[in-house]
Amino acid sequence: MPIDAKTNLLLPPTTGQARAKAKFSWTSDHGILRILGIVGIVFVFALPLINSGNYTIQLGTQALIYILLALGLNVVVGYAGLLDLGYVAFFAVGAYTSGILTTRLGWPMWATIPAVILMCVIAGIVIGGPTLRLRSDYLAIVTLGFGEIIRIVAQNWEPVTGGPSGIFGIPSWSFGGFTLNKIQLYYFCAVVVLLLGCFGIPRLAKGKLGRAWKAVRDDEDAAEAMGINTYTTKITAYIIGAVWAGLAGQLQASFISVVTPSSFVFLQSALVLMAVVIGGMGSVPGVILGAIIITLGPELLRDVWENRYLAFGILLLVVMLARPKGLWPSTSVLPWSRDKRDHDAKVETPAKSHDYDPQEEVPS
Amino acid sequence: MTHIAHGTTTAQVLDGVDRNILLSVENLVMRFGGVTAVDGMNMTVERGEILSVIGPNGAGKTSVFNCISGFYRPTSGSIKFLAEEITKTRPSEITKMGMARTFQNLRLFKDMSILDNVKTGLHSRIKQHWYHAFLHTPSFKKTEHFIDETARGWLEFVGFSGDERVYVTQLPYGEQRRVEIARALCTSPQLLLLDEPAAGLNHAEKRALIELIRKIQALGVSIVLIEHDMGLVMDISERIIVLNYGKEIAVGTPEEIRSNPLVIEAYLGAEEGQAADATGADVELLADEAEIDEALEEIEAEPEKRGH
Structure with a gap:
């Protein structure tokens, strides 16, 4: 048996060579995607220079935090295919952990990062451990319940969480006596979101773990047959999603300096899920677009109509009817480019022959 | 042999x-x-x-x-x-x-490319932590290169000659069967x-x-x-x-x-003429009837027990 001595694996007789990469061009779909990315990053960093008004910066920071939150949920829903309706629970855990440690114990904001990560990992295991044995709809219902439990605990555990009035006076980020003001905090959020969300998540998705997530999403049994432990794979997705949400929660706490239970209602979970779904599940640029829509949408509609959430809802309905896979589906490079699935497979179909030998079919 | x-x-x-x-x-x-x-x-x-x-x-x-x-x-x-x-x-x-297996009704990962489908087979054979992917370390690049070569090698081995970047649903049925076998072989x-x-x-x-x-x-x-x-x-x-x-x-x-x-x-x-087997089957049937009678009696007795 040709077992490779070094890897101790059964390897194919000939190793396949990767195809020569097509020459990169700025006018191809991938080139345009790159241009859009660069324009986006430049815009994010130039925004305070264009308009440093309080409203613009507030909205910008909020949008960035939601992008991080939606990218985290994208790991759970888009890659691993686990419908989570209580995602905002981890956002709350992150916000409360950093809020409590900074106001009650006087820790600087940066020092609470390990605590936030730890608490989110614990919360992820506590919530995910028993529920991830369930499939699809059941999982959605249970996560919905857990999301509400976290909010109700925050509301009623007065000595620690401050009850319905929450925790206030949460300090901004400070590094050795230098405290970030609003605009600096905006830049800080932008860097964090860019590193953790925009570059980190797609990289994770490209490796072994990302492939395992997608395999579990597409067919759990087949994934198990490929040697993928579906349970640990799912819980890893859940924990990574939880930590991302927790860090977003920490940014949120330092940004608005108040944490109250009313900011973690089911509507928040639904909004973030909506960002993922209308953007395009599993598509990073799509999810970013979705997060921008859910933060800016209601704001832009503010002057249009009093019942702006109703208008927003109708708009979303239209989007889902027109583009059921999302505005920027993961199966196409650009929103308007051809679906990768329509690409013709260059496979020679073996000639169909129906000349069965009847004697072959029956045991004689 | x-x-x-x-x-x-x-x-x-x-x-x-x-x-x-x-x-x-x-x-x-x-x-x-x-x-x-x-x-x-x-x-x-x-x-x-x-x-x-x-x-x-x-x-x-x-x-x-x-x-x-x-x-x-x-x-x-x-x-x-x-x-x-x-x-x-x-x-x-x-x-x-x-031990690897394929399924009766093809069960490929529908939203993944053919190459990625085959690559999943190497999951348990490769050591690669998530932070390697996150940081794109040299070890990540090395393992990904190995995974790529091996997956392509198995695709070649099973005689797949098309474009491995397309989604599996775009392939004819026979080709999908081959991809499934390549995926199973990837698990070594x-x-x-x-x-x-x-x-x-x-x-x-x-x-x-x-x-x-x-x-x-x-x-x-x-x-x-x-x-x-x-x-x-x-x-x-x-x-x-x-x-x-x-x-x-x-x-x-x-x-x-x-x-x-x-x-x-x-x-x-069995043909009618095969007497021995035919009677054997009859005996079994009779036994079944006896069992059914027994069961019926039990059911009749039940309500009395449950009455209280």
Whole structure:
């Protein structure tokens, strides 16, 4: 048996060579995607220079935090295919952990990062451990319940969480006596979101773990047959999603300096899920677009109509009817480019022959 | 004509365990509620052989496969793979031990490219932590390069010649079958279970499949296949096990199976003239009637007990 001595694996007789990469061009779909990315990053960093008004910066920071939150949920829903309706629970855990440690114990904001990560990992295991044995709809219902439990605990555990009035006076980020003001905090959020969300998540998705997530999403049994432990794979997705949400929660706490239970209602979970779904599940640029829509949408509609959430809802309905896979589906490079699935497979179909030998079919 | 491979020249017996036996199933029983799908089945698979499991529809073939690969937990009985008991082992662990399988109805990952589908097979064989991917470390690039080469190599091996970047749903059925086999080979198996690999294939594709199975055997991998296509089974099997009502009714070479009266009966049904079997069946029926009477009496007695 040709077992490779070094890897101790059964390897194919000939190793396949990767195809020569097509020459990169700025006018191809991938080139345009790159241009859009660069324009986006430049815009994010130039925004305070264009308009440093309080409203613009507030909205910008909020949008960035939601992008991080939606990218985290994208790991759970888009890659691993686990419908989570209580995602905002981890956002709350992150916000409360950093809020409590900074106001009650006087820790600087940066020092609470390990605590936030730890608490989110614990919360992820506590919530995910028993529920991830369930499939699809059941999982959605249970996560919905857990999301509400976290909010109700925050509301009623007065000595620690401050009850319905929450925790206030949460300090901004400070590094050795230098405290970030609003605009600096905006830049800080932008860097964090860019590193953790925009570059980190797609990289994770490209490796072994990302492939395992997608395999579990597409067919759990087949994934198990490929040697993928579906349970640990799912819980890893859940924990990574939880930590991302927790860090977003920490940014949120330092940004608005108040944490109250009313900011973690089911509507928040639904909004973030909506960002993922209308953007395009599993598509990073799509999810970013979705997060921008859910933060800016209601704001832009503010002057249009009093019942702006109703208008927003109708708009979303239209989007889902027109583009059921999302505005920027993961199966196409650009929103308007051809679906990768329509690409013709260059496979020679073996000639169909129906000349069965009847004697072959029956045991004689 | 058992092939001896994996470096063994003769049947090595160490610690009282026959090293030449890859898989042994003893007294396997699988019940679903009142239905007994597998009823005390026995089989062994030797290193390097091609073994076929055949039988009429509903004979319990796929249930046996699901028990062996860990998807069902058998009601009773023992399954030993590489001399280790695996009846309570997770399917992913069994794959890690060196057993791979394909499914009766193609189960490829529909929203992944062909290459990514095949790459998933290497999951348990590669060490790569998530932070390696996150930081794009040199070790990440090295492992990804290895995964890429190996996956492409197996695609080449199974004779896939198209564009491996497209999604699997874009491929014709026969090609999808090949991709599924490449994916299973990627897990580095010693034993490969193929569940109806020829289903839905045309004549030319079946010929290619036979060639491919022989090529896999030449690598030293043992193959167990469930198949309905008798031409294919008789052509490539070294041994055949015939299942009926969850029990093996015959084991032997294709020639022996071809002429076995029990097998012919299982497939074509007993003829009127075969008196001995016919009366046997009647006796069984009578026994059943007696049981039914007993059960009815019990039911009649029940309400009195429940009355209080």
